[in-house]
Amino acid sequence: MNELQLKYGCNPNQKPSRIYMEDGRDLPITVLSGRPGYINFLDALNGWQLVSELKRETGLPAAASFKHVSPAGAAVGLPLTETLRRIYWVDDMKKDLSPLACAYARARGADRMSSFGDFISLSDECDADTASIIKREVSDGVIAPAFSEEALEILRSKKNGNYVVIQIDPDYRPAELERKQVFGVTFEQGRQNLVIDDAFLGNVVTENKDLGAEAIRDIKISLITLKYTQSNSVCFVKDGQTIGVGAGQQSRVHCTRLAGSKADNWWLRQSPQVLNLPFRTDIKRADRDNAIDVYIGEWYEDVLADGAWQKVFTEKPAVFTAEEKRAWLDQMQGVTLGSDAFFPFSDNIERARKSGVQYVAEPGGSVRDDAVIDCCNKYGMAMVFTGIRLFHH
DSSP states (O other), X not given: OOEEEOSOSSSTTSOSOEEEOTTSOOOSEEEEESOOOHHXXXXXXXXXXXXXHHHHHHSSOEEEEEETTEEEEEEEOOOOOHHHHHHTTOTTSOSSOOHHHHHHHHHHHTTHHHHTTXXXXXXXXXXXXXXXXXXXXXXXXXXXXXXXXXXHHHHHTGGGGTOEEXXXXXXXXXXXXXXXXXXXXXXXXXXXXXXXXXGGGOOBOSXXXXXXXXXXXXXXXXXXXXXTXXXXXXXXEETTEEEEEEESOSSXXXXXXXXXXXXXXXXXXXXXXXXXXOBOXXXXXXXXXXXXXXXXXXXXXXXXXXXXXGGTBSSOOXXXXXXXXXXXXXXXXXXXXXXXXXXXXXXXXXHHHXXXXXXXXEOOOOTTHHHHHHHHHHTTOEEEEOOOOOOOO
16 A cells, blocks of 8 residues: 545644655555544554664663654553552452553653644554553553554544554665645655664763663663654653653753643652541542642642642542752752753753753753753753753754
8 A cells, every 4th residue: 555545634624634755665664443533543553663762772672652743752661560550540450550551651651741642553463451551541542553442443443443553564664865845845855874883872961961761761862762753852861761851842941840840749649648648539530730730830739729629539638849859859869861962951960950860962062061960960950961962942
């Protein structure tokens, strides 16, 4: 099959729409269920590249949760702690979830607000454990190199049989030149074939040069994630998963603030105040996510006001004060921050410190590199200059 007709393009008024191979080859994908759209394929093909690279560089199964052509979360298949099982809403499932299922639970749970209605990418054959998590979430579709019979049966039962399931040929290799059109003008460039491996992590420019195996793994996860995130972008990573992605901001410090706030929310969800919230049993998981986001945010009174809390909780929770939140956030340590371009000011490092960042990876090359290095030294951080920019548009 050389081409596939789509329902419409980015918006319903943009017709006709299709994907096709200009070189005459068959498409590297097979649609096993549903009718994928234009944006579905943008998310699927970017996500597939991300997870296949994570698998190659870490040796672990990987998953990504994409929304609007940027990852809301990405992770490798490390086991889940009991706390993570609770905040990712999989504590009612079996204890020994497969590594791939753990990877998706982490990717989806990194930023559950942004992942609502995501498109999923999996590095390995989708198994029943992973499909069972996918079935219970609001999602548009999934791409993987294969699906077990049981997993496919589970997924095909989602959305009354209309859930999008795409199988991709893992041996497919695209042409070295890529093209796209903007306003009738064709752009052409060499593909971003950069391999992000240990060779990029040798130039540690700070006084602290201690990069352990876990830090190296997390730095690579941050950089590979940024490779497929709309720029400007920064990425916070901890324990094998993204915990905050800031994408598409014109100012780098705004990327850092956005990603940092998401990382903070991820950590605050693990606090006793949030874990012990008295939710009503009839509340849907999306409504729980929304309530938690409001509860830990600046406008907490919106969910704690009389007439509002009764719709969500069995009893009115105490306010999670700013002082209590700061005390909990101060316990978050060992976080990695990756940036797709250099930090022009040290304000990015000051903000990163508030979210437990200990390791930083950026290209370097700013006229203010010395100030950024000095700021990292002030807080005992280890920073790597990769020497390569990772813009993605």
